[in-house]
Each structure stands twice: as structure tokens, then as C-alpha cells.
Amino acid sequence: MAASRTLRIGLIPGDGIGKEVIPAGRRILESLPASLGLKFSFVDLEAGFETFQKTGVALPDRTVETLQKECDGALFGAVSSPTTPTKGYSSPIVALRKKLDLYANVRPVKSVAGTRAFPDPIDLVIVRENTEDLYVKEERTYEQDGDIVAEAIKRITRSASSRIATMAGEIALRRAKIRAVEKSTSTEQQKQAMVTITHKSNVLSQTDGLFRKTCFDTLAQPRFASANLKVEEQIVDSMLYKLFIQPAYYDVVVGPNLYGDLLSDAAAALVASLGLVPSANVGDGFALGEPCHGSAPDIAGLGISNPIATIRSVGLMLEFLGQGEAAARVYQAVDGCLLEGRLLTPDLGGKAGTEEVVGDVVRRL
Amino acid sequence: MAASRTLRIGLIPGDGIGKEVIPAGRRILESLPASLGLKFSFVDLEAGFETFQKTGVALPDRTVETLQKECDGALFGAVSSPTTPTKGYSSPIVALRKKLDLYANVRPVKSVAGTRAFPDPIDLVIVRENTEDLYVKEERTYEQDGDIVAEAIKRITRSASSRIATMAGEIALRRAKIRAVEKSTSTEQQKQAMVTITHKSNVLSQTDGLFRKTCFDTLAQPRFASANLKVEEQIVDSMLYKLFIQPAYYDVVVGPNLYGDLLSDAAAALVASLGLVPSANVGDGFALGEPCHGSAPDIAGLGISNPIATIRSVGLMLEFLGQGEAAARVYQAVDGCLLEGRLLTPDLGGKAGTEEVVGDVVRRL
Ligand SMILES: CC(C)[C@H](C(=O)O)[C@@H](O)C(=O)O
Numbered sequence A, B: 001m002a003a004s005r006t007l008r009i010g011l012i013p014g015d016g017i018g019k020e021v022i023p024a025g026r027r028i029l030e031s032l033p034a035s036l037g038l039k040f041s042f043v044d045l046e047a048g049f050e051t052f053q054k055t056g057v058a059l060p061d062r063t064v065e066t067l068q069k070e071c072d073g074a075l076f077g078a079v080s081s082p083t084t085p086t087k088g089y090s091s092p093i094v095a096l097r098k099k100l101d102l103y104a105n106v107r108p109v110k111s112v113a114g115t116r117a118f119p120d121p122i123d124l125v126i127v128r129e130n131t132e133d134l135y136v137k138e139e140r141t142y143e144q145d146g147d148i149v150a151e152a153i154k155r156i157t158r159s160a161s162s163r164i165a166t167m168a169g170e171i172a173l174r175r176a177k178i179r180a181v182e183k184s185t186s187t188e189q190q191k192q193a194m195v196t197i198t199h200k201s202n203v204l205s206q207t208d209g210l211f212r213k214t215c216f217d218t219l220a221q222p223r224f225a226s227a228n229l230k231v232e233e234q235i236v237d238s239m240l241y242k243l244f245i246q247p248a249y250y251d252v253v254v255g256p257n258l259y260g261d262l263l264s265d266a267a268a269a270l271v272a273s274l275g276l277v278p279s280a281n282v283g284d285g286f287a288l289g290e291p292c293h294g295s296a297p298d299i300a301g302l303g304i305s306n307p308i309a310t311i312r313s314v315g316l317m318l319e320f321l322g323q324g325e326a327a328a329r330v331y332q333a334v335d336g337c338l339l340e341g342r343l344l345t346p347d348l349g350g351k352a353g354t355e356e357v358v359g360d361v362v363r364r365l
């Protein structure tokens, strides 16, 4: 145990299909080849709407403390947020991101032949600021002239905008490096590293204006400029449109919290299914993998949920914990499974169950 | 002149291709068959970034006053908002919506064979609240612990939510009536009138919670319930995803200002081009037609901008001014042009110029 590195991983299945995909993620970690020299230990943790109904708390202190004190990383499934505002209930994933200061939400959207809804090859990453914007959840309600008025604060800070821009820039450069290695034998033209800053500063000149300017300033620093990083901007409504009109064009897209949330769900449609799209909530020295899909109560318990988003989130988590080689193994195994296209879950038009897909990926690791 | 009705229309081309499409809109109005008994008079009005650069004001008082005092309706082209916040400049269309209390922004997205990016027939309307949300533009910036913090207010009121829900419900019922007439001879199953309420109340329980609840309450009134209106809800991130996964499913989608802005641009990608998507900014007794596209500086002056979004906006304006028959003529002429597919602008893969498309639509009126 002393020779190889042991990573302690918190497992938070949450609700619905979270309970099916998180065990799948654990199996992937346990099945990584021994040659990588990685060991894992696990701790089961609670959060979610079921937890709230049982205990009155959606995110127990024990979950937060265990993650903070014991864990290197974590996997989070999904939670069923009630759409009817429920007294005392508040989304545990939003709280977790803030409590652990997981300031970046990294959401790669990549198409693999045979699964994609769009004909173009898509390989982009949405880097979403994860701690502020409307997600500060400072709201108030009052009466005025017989009307009811509710207000929420959208808060943007220079510090948070700067660190998310730095993260976006670093990811763009890292991706360019990986592309260069992978394609070193190919004659194909390399895509240049690029960050697209998305905002709505034509309406929100101060808040989104601050985000926009801070991102440009940050990405103009010598470390990025000298690496030939291209920096563009796109107003968020046009961004959503162009995402569908020219998806192959984009590399890294950085945005404030809410736009990032919306862009990543929209981008999932580009690659046919939310069941394919992973995310990592990343802080300094901690990464929490989380599939972008929800708890899908309609298919929970049927054993047909797509484990790919979670498996890719395992890869992302490993990547941000500095285990690039292990991550690459995971990604390649998933791509192999999708490329062969023999074992696909129903969201991708196939007939396979969760277990079969996991088994197939494990064989390819 | 006393026998037939004369409608006075303000023309606000704005910047860029706004100057090409607004004259096209005027020509359509002038070319409507005399048998409809409608006459039009026009007044040219200024607004936009060019106006701002010339006069220091983006929306001159004269424009607002003329619209208020003299006009029945108006056509607005597009403005080039500078993305770099520019002192003293503020979007004239956002201001106009508020000053004239054009509280609903109605954006139909309809596919016509041959032009659509998606195989499904799409026929939905996004009904966007047009006066509040983050568009109140109440922002402030301050320093705190060496950081810069900017805040914006997102404001939702019960009154505005209720009237936009009413508008959405009415539009859904009107559409169902039109479908019933058009398809009375067909055996095809009629789509039921439906409103999908979109929000993010799982995070913004007070603001979006108020919007959500008010919409449900409003649409539960006997006038809607007895007409068998179906009411559903969809969290806005899922809404964006589902819009692409099952676009044919949706009928009327109602949302707060910002989500409506984003959804309508995304939906434009469903039908291949923003150049096809119209909108009407509607208040009590006034309608302002506005293509959803921007000023497109890259193609301004080339004579190749797609006039269809503006021509359809002319139809919408007429519809909301109570001229349903004239509106139907405009829509049919546009559909005829698109169905034939001989004269299409480059955004739709064709080679025709703006003038040719306008000429073709005029011939079909
Ligand atoms: C469940 C919800 C609070 C969450 C969010 O809005 O961040 C989800 O949509 C996501 O993207 O992880």
C-alpha cells in the first residue's frame, strides 16, 4: 500500500439513476490496470432529495466534512430537485460546489462516430464558473402597490472571473498539446487553441462587462499570449445559435455560471444524448466528477441508464487529480465501446442495459 | 381614404442589414392586395449605434414620441450593440420595449420543407416576457477586500408574469383554432393546445418560483382550463436540450425575458437560419415587428441579407393589430417562396439577393 498511490474517493449517488451510474463509476476505478500503480478506497456518502425527506437536510454535514478531510476526489450522481420550491430544501450539488470551492465546472462535449446527432466532428469544452452569478441564491420577495415582487442578485467578481479564465486558458493549451501528440503522425491541420468568452455585456454592461473584460485581460497574459492562444468572444444568445450552426469551430468556451449551465445542456443535444456528457467540478487539489444528466425518475430502477457520462466523469476526475494516463485509458475504452456501437443504451437507440455497457468498457480498459 | 382603414407604421431600420430588411418590410405592406381594404402610411425613425455616434443618443425622444402619438405599429431592423461597454450607450430596442410597455415578445419558429436543419416539422412559439428579469438593467459595481464586485438585479413580478402567461395561453388557443380550420379536411391528429412554462426554480426558488407559480395559476383559470389547454413545465436547461431532442413536441413555450432571449436564438438553429425567425414586441394596442437576427455587419451592404425574418415580422405585426387575414397572406407568400426553394439567400444555401426574394414574395401575395 505504501508503494502505490491510494486515492480516497467519496461516492454520492443521490437520487434516481444516480444509484445506478455511481456504482458503475466505482467499478471502472476498481478495474483500472494495476500497471498504472493506482489504488482506490471508497467512502459512501449521502445527499439528495431522498436524504432530505428522510433527515430534513439535503446535504448532511458528514458528507461535506468527509470530503474535505478524507477524500482526494468524489463522484456525484444526480439529485431530484423538486420543481415546486420546498421549504428547507436547497440543491446539494450547488451547495457542495460552493462549500468545497469547486470553482470550475468543466464539461467536454465530444462526438464519436455513430452516436452523434450532428454530422460534424465535435470536440469542445464548456468551462463554467461554478460559485457565483445567480447561483449565489440571494433572493428576496416583497409586496409593492398590490403586486408581488421577487428579486435575485447576479454577482460577478473579478477574482472568480480571473480564475475561471485561467482555467479555460490552461485547458485550451493542454488540449492543444494532447492533439499535437495524438496527431503527430497525421497530416491533418491542427486546430489552434482557442477560448471563446461568452457573456451578455450588451445588456449587462457591469456584471457581464466585468466578466468579459477580466477574461480578456487574464488571457492576454504572456503565458497565454506567447503560447499563441486565440481569444474570441460571442454574445451568449448568438453563442447558442452558432453552437448548432458551426459546432466544429469551437474549442474551449468559458462563461459565467448560468450561461455555462444552459450551454452545456444545449451542447449535449449536439452529441445526441445527455447520457454521454460528463463534468468535473474542480477546485484547488480536489475534483468531483458528475454526469451532466439528471436523476431521470422515469427510467430509474430499470437498469437501462447510460453509464457513459459517469464513466467519462471518472476520466475527468482522474485528469484533474493529475492522473492523465489513467484518464486516457478511460476515455479510450469509452470511445472504443461507442465506436463499435454494439452495446448502446436506449437513449442512443440501442438495447443494452447499464451493466452490459459497463462490462464492455471494463474489458477495454 | 375614409372608407378603408389606414395604419400608420413607424420604420426604424437601425444599423447594418436593418437598412436592407426594413425597406423590404415596407414593400410587403405596400404590395398587399387592395381587396383587404388596408392602407398604410409610414414615418421614418432613427435609433441605433450609428444614431448614437452621430447624436450621442441611441434612442432619440422623437422616435419614442412619434411611435406613442402617431403610430399603430412599427418595424424595427437591428442595432449593432458594441460589445465593449460604451459610456452613455444602452440598447435602444430594450429601452423601446420598456418605454412603450411592449410586454410580450412573441417568436414563432416554424420549419418549411427544404429549409430546415432538423427533419421534424417544427411549429412552436416562444413567448418571452419583455420588460423585466435581468433586463431591468439595475447594476452596481464596488470594491471589496481588493476585489471588484458587480451585481445586477433579476426582478420578477406577479403582474408581469401573469400577463405574459395570459398572452401565452391566448396564443396557444388561437393557434389551435387556426390548426383546426386549416386541417378540418385532413384526418391527421390535431396537436393539442399546450403551454410549456420554462424557468429555473430549482435554483431561483423565489424569482423563478414566482414566475412558475403565477403562470400555473393564470393558466388554471376557467377560460383556459375549459378550453382544454395543456400546461406543462420544463427547467430551462432541460428545455434547451429537449428543444433539440424533440422539437416537434412543443407548441407555446413561455419564459422570463433572458431565457426567452436564449431559447429563441437556439430555436432559430432548428430551422436552419436566424434569417427566418421573426418576432413581435406586443403591448396593449401596439405591435412592433422585429427580425430576431442582428445587424450582421459582415454582410451589410452586400444586398444578400435574408428578408424573410422581417417579412414574417410584418405578418406578426399585422396579426397583433387585428389584421389576421392580411397576416395569413404574408405567411402563405413566404411559405410558397421557401417551399419552391428557387430563390433563397446564401444563409439558406441559395444564391439570391434580398431584392429577388422580396420580389418573389410580393408576386405571391
Ligand atoms: C440540478 C441543478 C441545480 C444543476 C445546476 O443548475 O447547476 C444542474 O442543472 C447542473 O447543471 O449540474
Ligand SMILES: CC(C)[C@H](C(=O)O)[C@@H](O)C(=O)O
Binding pocket: A202, A203, A237, B081, B091, B093, B094, B261, B292
Ligand atoms: C440586442 C439585444 C439587446 C436583444 C436582447 O437581448 O433582447 C436581442 O438579442 C434580441 O433578442 O432582441
